[in-house]
Amino acid sequence: MSGQTPLPAKVPPASAGPSAAIADMPLEVIGQPGVPFVEIETLRAREFIPAAKEALTSLLKEQANGKLIRPVFNWAGRNSLFPLHWGLACCAIEFAAAFGARWDAERFGVVPRSSPRQCDLLIVNGTVTWKVAHKLIALYEQMPEPKWAIAMGNCATGGGPFRTAYSVVPGVDKLIPVDVYIAGCPPRPENLLDGILRLEQLIKERGA
Amino acid sequence: MKTNELAARLTSKFGEGILGVDEFPGLLGRVRFDAAIASKLFHTFRDDLGFAHLTMVGAIDWIDHREVFYTLWSDADRVYVMLSANLPSDAPTIASAVPVWPSANAHEREAWDLVGIRFEGHPDLRRIFMPEGYAYHPLLRSFKIHEPEDLEVKVRSE
Amino acid sequence: MSTITLFSASDAIAAFLLAHIAYVFPAPVKGWITSGDVVLGLASLIFGVILLGASMINTIMLIWWERKLLGRFMDRRGAMHVGFAGLLQNFADGLKLFRKDTFRPSKADSLGFWMSPTAYMVTSVVIFGILPISTGWNGGSLPLTLLLALVIFSFAPLFIFLGAWASNNKYALIGGMRSAAQMIAYEVPILLAVVAVVVLSGSFNLTTIVLEQRNYWFWAPLFLALIVFLTGMLAEMERIPFDLPEAEAELVEGWNTEYGGMLFAFFMLADYVRYLVGSILVVLLFLGGWTLPTYVPSALTSFPLAGIFWFMVKAYLVFGGFVWVRASLPRIRTDQLLRLGWMRMVPLALLSVVLAALVVAAHCLPVLGCVPSMGG
């Protein structure tokens, strides 16, 4: 962009518009008297690149600090929790009731999906037996990250009334990491919704 | 049909095989029989006495022996009757009722699983509730529920 | 109607942008940048971006519309806490799926697994691009737009089956096979119903078809064809009562059982683009496109972008009808579906072609007065 080209014979008329004027004018002419508007336009154009570069750099820096995109994704993640559609025991009935007309968990964007590949929330709604334990672990591992787990009800939390039984896992946290425990035998649908909202709060505070 | 009628008919047919017919609240009676005549007795009850429904097969561990009981329903007489046989604890074996009542299949698998009764002639005598390879029969009195057991270890190692 | 078209608008935007970017560069580059080819290239790109954005926003609005409508049919409210009336819910879903792990099951076929959602998505969006939505929003007035749209529309079973096979899952495989069988079976009645429209309008060009409906919309003479087309579209779009490939009750999630994260979002979005395209085709072929009856006061049709507005209102109402069907009908079985397709829909469609020919003939009867533009 250095100035090998000769100076133009005449200053182009102002009516030709900025693009026509700039098109056949070397950069060195700019700044000479007689072309004030073009100078301003050109300066703006020249400063654009470093300014844009700086803006982009700071943007990337903020992004690296997790201030830019991460909150957006956090918002998205916590407002669209798809639980896995499966029923273990008694709590599954209340789980279903939470999606009924009276409680309607879909208000909060909670839509059950049947395939673990498309879920991000595993609601363990009932007693877990040792026979189903490795299937539960497999389901949890089939869910893509980020994922959360809710232990719904006393059985999933700690075995509940069946804690002493020979076939029952005393608490699902022995198998998978649990984020929110919901007490109750079974918890009412409100409790489940409250648990989901608490999980959302948790995601907001802790990050995904 | 009354309880004593039933007793008379059964004794005339099986003689020594019938150990007794007791009164039982809510039932026609409880027929105690020798496990050796089980198969014939089942056929008699279904074909001659009209007990087409087998509603329950269960087993009780009486520590020194084990008891298998069957409850049957007759549509004609609208009564239940209970058959019961005592089996020795070291060899709890009895003929399967599956050839007579197909519904016995699941019941007998359950009795094998929980109390450890062997049903001879059962087409598919596997555990039904506990995982295959589980070492105990949990409804035996000797099985204490508070004891730690190796099922956890087993499932985890799979 | 204004004369600004979508392409002229993107051309103007491209020229404006290039003229301003050209400041920075020296003369030869400058000249090249502002030349017609580059402007045309950028204009096409902008055109594509606008189409893509429009299809995505419409798709997401369509999901919202379905969820809210379905909620009301079911005595509940649907998404309502994320954004005003849940408007942002689907954006949240999309962003979340975008961020989720994208993975491939270890025994899945790599190429097919990655390719099929992408190809499915691309083909679906392309159809949206070539459909005219108003006199201005017109992706190119090709003579055979209708055929092109239907051809691309029928690519879908290929990609679905590819994805289903590649994911190495029994449910997915069964779902893919069902999908292929069902879509191929319903191509025939759809094409025959379209033939009825073509007979009546005399053109394969969608713009011409819409303009031919200025006297009366085609649903009235071609009611049979409309029914066949709607049924066929329900089957092609795999919605209840024909959602066998995704039948939740027996085949967990059908052919997308193994898909998660972004790939699943692709399938989902492409599905809804197809629903949108189906509704748009119904509006174009039978409901007069962007035109309104002549007795409608002109104030309703003369505001800016009125054509697009009325078109979209019609399309969303048609989709509302599909949602209504979804809320009130159970799913039928594969054999019943195929029987319905071959033994009910195909004869009906043939009948409707005959009816269309009769209508064309009736126009030429001296009693009714011949309409020269009809029937070509």
Place this chain on the structure above:
Amino acid sequence: MSEMWVNMGPQHPMTHGLWNLRVRIEGEVIKDVEPEMGYLHRGIEKISEDRHYNEIITLMDRTCYVAGLAWEQLFIVAAEQALHITPPERAEYIRVLSAEFQRIASHIMWYAAFVQDIGLMTPFLYGMRDRDLILDLFQSYTGGRLTYEYMRVGGVRNDLPLGLTDRCRKVCDWLMDRFVEYDRLCLSSTPFHERCDGLGVLEAPEAIAYGVTGPMLRSAGSRRDLRKDRPYSVYDKLQFDVATATTADVTGRYLVRMEEMRQAVRIIRQCLDWLDDHPGPVMAAQLPRWLGAPYAPVGNEAYLLKRNYPTGVGFSMVEEPHGEAGAYIVNDGGEHPYRVKFRSPVLINIWASKRYLPGYRVADIPPIMGSVDVCVGECDR
């Protein structure tokens, strides 16, 4: 296409619980099935051996979580027989009232799950909405939505609150209207008949041989209903008809359950009238001391010395919403039952799927298994 085995479960939308249906299919045609249970085996029979009689009621609610009161009644009938206790008549009427309401709630739950299986989404929500009204009633006199712990050996825990009978009548009227709506949503739609007619046929002789009971048996034309055949509680004083159908298929089971709900409303209305006219105690006066205390301090030696346990056996069969449930209690004179054995109708009904599933298509599995009304809690116990 060659044959292959498909696992449907334990996590599968069709199962409505934790069980696994292994299906051998050729193309889409079912060749053989192999149900696998036990994923929810919680050892209730074993835990019961370590529990007080009134504490087992807690487990009964959880055994069948859609028909808790019916299972409480099952256990109570057997336990009272084993302990030689007679409850007051008012308690019996309240039990029948509760059990019949529970039958409606359970059938509505079945309806909601079943229609979802064949792809109808809206009635699921309608069903859950109407079921909640019944649960509200339960909540107002038992305190629980799903697990009640309401019945006691010797009666029920508390009398009905004031004004409950009128609320019950209102709910009954509302439900009768809703049943008409349910029928309109299903029976008047052609796709419903296309999906359900002639599927899962199990004729009466085979059903009896395979031990199938309840609505599945009655849909084959059998008039077997324990409430009529072997009346327990006060069913012999109440007027009702046995709902039957003749087609032995999915539609038949639908019709039987719908009619059963109407008959249940009829029974409930009679119970309400009786309860309005006959106030009285709801707990037996002559209870053994160790039963009178609601929470007996198990293990207290001084307490144990005063015991005077009867020995005996209790056997009860109850027409539960899913079929015939049975309980056999052996009371050896201890504080806890020596052995409790339950018969689960669902276990046998699922088991018979080896008989009624082969020959149909994969797409028919959800409606057929949905018409069985699976409750895995009582199946596995």
